[in-house]
Amino acid sequence: MIPELLKNTEKKDLFNVDAHAALGDQRVTMPLDHATHSLAETVALGDRTYFFDRENAVWSLATLTRRLSSSSRASSLAWLGHSRGIGDATFSWKEIEPVTVVDILVTGDELGGERRVTFEELHGLFEKWRLTDDVWENGFLKNIHLQPKPTCHSNITINLTEDARYKLQTEHSTSNIFCGPASTIRDCGIRDQVRPSGKVEGRKDFHDGTSFTPSPGPYFVSLMDGRLMPAYRIYEDTYETFIQSTYSPSNGKNMPLPIHSGKLNHLSVAVPSRLQSQPTTPERPLAGLRFSVKDIFYIKGLGSPSLGSRAWVSIRDKQCLERQQDQEASNNKPVGIVEVLQNMGAVFVGKNKLSEFAFAGPYHWQNTDYLLNFNPRADGLQTPSDSSGGSASAVAAYDWLDFAIGTDTGGSVRLPADANGVYGGRPTIGAIDASSMQSLAKSLDIVGILARDPAIYCKVLRALLKSSPTPMDTSSPPSLPARLKVIVNNDHDTIAKDASLRDTTATADGIFETFVRKLETSLGVRRENVILDSLWEETKEEFSNSRQNSASEELLGGMGDEFGDLYRKIVYWESYRDLGYPFMKAYSKANDGRIPLVNNNAKAAWKTIEAGGISESMYREALAKKHMLKSWVNTYLTEGYSAISTLLVSRGSNQGEELRDT
DSSP states (O other): OGGGGGGOTTHHHTOOOOHHHHHOOOOOOOOOOOOOOTTTEEEEETTEEEEEEEGGGOOOOOOHHHHHHHHHHHTGGGOOOSOEEEEEEEGGGGGGEEEEEEEEEOOOOEEEEEEEEOHHHHHHHHHHHHHHHHOOOOOGGEEEEEEEOOOGTTTTTEEEEEHHHHHHHHHOOOOOOSOOOOTTTEEEESSSOOOOOOOOOOOOTTOOOSSSSOOOOEEEEEEETOEEEEEEEEEEOOOOOOOEEEEEOTTTTOEOOOOOOSSOOOOOOEEOOOOOOOOOSSSSSTOOOEEETTTTTTTTTTOOTTTHHHHHHHHHHHHHHHHHHHHSSSSSOOHHHHHHHTTOOEEEEEEEESGGGOOOOOGGOOOOSSOOOOOOTTSBBOOOOOOSHHHHHHHOOOOTTTEEEESSSSSSTHHHHHHHOEEEEOOEEEEEEETTTOOTTTTTTEEEEEESSHHHHHHHHHHHHHHSSSOOOOSSSOOOSSSEEEEOOOOTTOOOSGGGGGGHHHHHHHHHHHHHHHHHHHHOOOEEEEEEHHHHHHHHHHHHHOOOSGGGGTTOOHHHHHHHHHHHHHHHHHHHIEEEIHHHHHHHHHHTBBBBBOOHHHHHHHHHTTTTTSSHHHHHHHHHHHHHHHIIIIIIIIITTTTEEEEEEEEEOOOOOOOOOO
């Protein structure tokens, strides 16, 4: 039985071939909306490109800039190049200077109220920064600001030794050094003449007037008004994994990055210094970790997710704006996955590509609205898999990105993780809040994590599980798993039937076997091989008899017969009900009856529902059987033991070469 939503009398057969012939399959050509910004630009420092935003200032260093303006404007800023127009304003890059802010530890017990800083102390710190931060570089040592830490000891005078002054000038080309708390900065630098102390003016338009000092690290300072602006390093998205790059100014808003590298079709991605992230705390366990998200989430300030479809964007932006306005007017504002991660200290840098509607299946490499990204593994021409491929490829390709967020309905995190050689998993449904994603099939959708480093993967997973609407205990288990079960598919004990996969399969089998043996040694247990079909045949009668409902009579066939079609029935029905039909109807209404092209996988699914191939009763039966399967797994596969006590390991697919054809 078709739901009431699908019985609307205005409903047309949106996949009718004659309708396509009469109206034409048409795609909108409008691009994603990228907001413009009049006060943001890029500068070159050494062989790197940096981004700064004058409206993203963290402090006003008026005294410092007066000193710089009078002493070094004419000659020391030539590295910044020529004047360039920015929106309605035109100013010279000679008005911008690089600055390094350094915290100097003071205790309040310094002899004579003076803290003397040595070259060795600074040089060791700068070497550590060079090795741990990819944004800071020696060019930012042109000007140095030393500030006391903690700020309660602002009465302590900071001075450099003569040796420190000399070596900073000769070894690091430092021109100016300023010392003191943010309230009274003085010149304690290279030249003999010392300027008198001056007051720093906090600007209300970009500083809240509280007791505040800039975090250590690299900045640019404007000589026009003293704005101190965080430096973002620009990277090029050479594997085309991003559909939109973003940054988050000091006001906490997420903004589209208003620049482009101009190289081929690659987006620019801006990353802030890791030095400027606060140390990790129980409230901010992910401080400094950079992440991206699959473009399937609603994110405050960034409009509708694209879902990999221009047609979707064309009709959803207005609805998304209205949705966000309603949320902002509400006292109970929902917090999405991006905001949750940002509140825990993580740094959001952009949105990743995905296959269309996260539902392209075997046709995922045929995307034409937004070209599928490239997989960095092997020859670089393999598919990234469906559908969180952009997120998986980004994590695999870029060491400046720590993790990515994807979604998984039937493998959309796990398969791309496999194809791109990274860690990815599927948590329990509901374990991580998925309310900010555009759902494909609510009964199966989850939020998943992708990372190169298993330690980072676990760190992010623990943080998200603790922050979920129903927080989970993420403390370390009292003991290691006492049972190791290896899922063996019927065809994995033999050489692949496809001759082209034999070498690949043999190699993969060897790697898997080595891994399982190491697990046995580490856990101190012996594996138990499990063939699911065989286990089902051995237990299905007992399982049926134990269930006191009419459905038990149906559990007579093989495992594939009973459960193999559940995914198709659930996903087809729910994706059409919640996504396909409302989208097609809205697009047709907004475009004089025209209909957009959709990928062949989604098209086949939604046509099946329209043709009555899957009824509502079949869908509800599939949901019931899904719960049966869960009960069977808990009873016979883990045998009543908790997930912590039983470790299940699966060999995975016999995946060989899978070249993209677009």
